[in-house]
Amino acid sequence: MRSSIQGIAASIGRKSLLILATGLVGLTALSAAPTAFAADRFVPAAAEPGTDIPASTIKFGMRPYADNTFYIIGMKKGWFSDVGISFDPAPYGLKANDSNVTTLLLNGQLDLISEFCPLMLPTYKDSTKLKCVGFTDNFLANAILANPKLKLKTFKEYIAEGKTYEEALKATLAPMKGKTLVGAPQLSDRAFEEYLNKTSGAGFKLQVLDDAKSLVLAKADREDFVNPEGAPIVYTLRQAGWTSLVDIGDLIKYGPGGVDSPIEPLIGIVGLGANSDWVNANQNTLLRFMSVVWHIIDATKADPSLYDLQAPYLNSVAGTDLDGKGVEATVNILHPFTPFAGNAEYYDNNKATSYYANVWSAVIKDFEAHKIIPAGITADDVVWGGPIWHQMVEYKAKTDELLTKINGMTLSSDKQALVDRAKTFYANYDFLDAYRLALAAST
Incomplete structure (x- = not known):
């Protein structure tokens, strides 16, 4: 239905537009910012003992955009199942949209969503449950x-x-x-x-x-x-x-x-949003999920024909008519993906335009000025992607040490098999399981 606000000035207060666009109400009576932000942080879990890959099911939703549906490549290639992950609803999760995805995430009907995370900020007038757990690309x-x-x-x-x-x-x-x-x-x-x-x-x-x-x-x-x-x-x-x-x-x-x-x-960084209740109970599942994200980004750079797997799904949800080459061009021109190492620009380089604290502090300030959120919220209250990425960087470094140590050892066939599996996980950015298997092989 055509909006009834045709002709409204583009300089209209963002609070009014938010009510129209998202259906959120009651923004005129903002409560004080929820307290105890200092304790509201990502807390890593220990690596599981043993060498089996735990099975898990994620209630996952994808918004209808090229940089929000590329996960379908990993699903169709079996890369998520390689790290024990399946999706609810099967096989590809939920076809979500911007009118329902935040509500579904907040009430626990979804655990994880592809998201432009500032869209979750208005919920912070009442709740601090929604977190940005990773960045995937710069939206241009x-x-x-x-x-x-x-x-x-x-x-x-x-x-x-x-x-x-x-x-x-x-x-x-x-x-x-x-x-x-x-x-x-x-x-x-x-x-x-x-x-x-x-x-x-x-x-x-x-x-x-x-x-x-x-x-x-x-x-x-x-x-x-x-x-x-x-x-x-x-x-x-x-x-x-x-x-x-x-x-x-x-x-x-x-x-x-x-x-x-x-x-x-105005800087737009697209990524993933999650319900913190789910994250706090499934930290390692989230790490494995992110490993596949980085695997897909790396693989599509090396073999753009993989976008042929995404195009039909994207067209079905976005109303477009793109082939794999069209999706590839869309990615390269309009939202280039950020590889694993490139996350340093988001989380370590505080002089970068895309540094998370610079971007999010500006967004939060703007939302406060428009009375969309209460005062007192900081970038670290919302963005958990940094400690999650840093944990994987740490697992990578630990695995490097273990593989160097193992390189000088004489191994049984069983332990050599563990090393070989560890190297496969390592090559696919699952540094958590690479570490677990390398540790088992070294002891």
């Missing part, structure tokens, strides 16, 4: 796209002519003066749209519409300006000739930098 698909019939010049073209950053923004978006931008309902898009509207002075209006419906209208030549949420939709329209007037990559490259930069709240 936020873009104002123009109907090709308009034949408009882009921000990049104005920059090439020698205009300053703000001059180029104003010139690029001047044709949108008083016009309508069709944007997705997700809260994650509002900051990008509001910033552009304010900085350029364009004064465009916002019409909120689901990506799938917006794509139908775009194909029917019934839209002039759009900002889709999903990278597959952005890619599809760009392939159809739509003009990318300005995108988040332009802002990051040419806009003001620094921790206090207005660009910082």
Whole structure:
């Protein structure tokens, strides 16, 4: 159904848009921030004794985007089952969407979801259960796209002519003066749209519409300006000739930098959200799950034909018509995946634009200003991905030590078999089980 807020200014308070977009109510009566955040942290579990891989079932949900459904590759290849993981509902988990996924996670109907984690923040007015447990990619698909019939010049073209950053923004978006931008309902898009509207002075209006419906209208030549949420939709329209007037990559490259930069709240890092009750009871299952995530990212880089496994599922939930090469291009252009080692930029490099504390502190500050969340929340209250990744880094280092030690030992056939299995797990980023098997082989 077409939103009834057609024509509403893009500079509308984000609290009102949140109510419309997510169905959350009662935000005008924010309670004080839940207490005891200091104790609300990820606590690692010890590695299980023995050499068997424990079996576990995860209630998992995937949102309908290219960087939210790549897990299907690991499911179809059997890589999750290799580390003892199956999914409920079988075989691929739940086809979730942004209207229900947070509620399902909060009430325990789902344990783990593919997610743009700031969308979970509004729940912090009442609960601190939802955590961001890992990052997978930097989302670069936020873009104002123009109907090709308009034949408009882009921000990049104005920059090439020698205009300053703000001059180029104003010139690029001047044709949108008083016009309508069709944007997705997700809260994650509002900051990008509001910033552009304010900085350029364009004064465009916002019409909120689901990506799938917006794509139908775009194909029917019934839209002039759009900002889709999903990278597959952005890619599809760009392939159809739509003009990318300005995108988040332009802002990051040419806009003001620094921790206090207005660009910082616009940085989009996609990943995984989880219910902390489940995490605290299944720490090692989560580590094994993340190992497959890094395995998929590594494998698709080496063999992009693996995206052929994802394309049918993605098309079925996103309304796109992409083949494997189209999914590959979407990933490479609009949301490049972050490999295991690349997580250091998120968790160790405090000068990086994508450093978790820089990004999340800016987002939290912005949400506080819009009265979406109470004061007192910090990045570490929400983001558990750092200690989870660091635990796997530690297991990797311990396994390296053990394998070096074993290299000088004479082993029985049984222990050599354990070493061989440990090396396979190691190559596939399951450093937890690589450590367990290498430890058993060394003693």
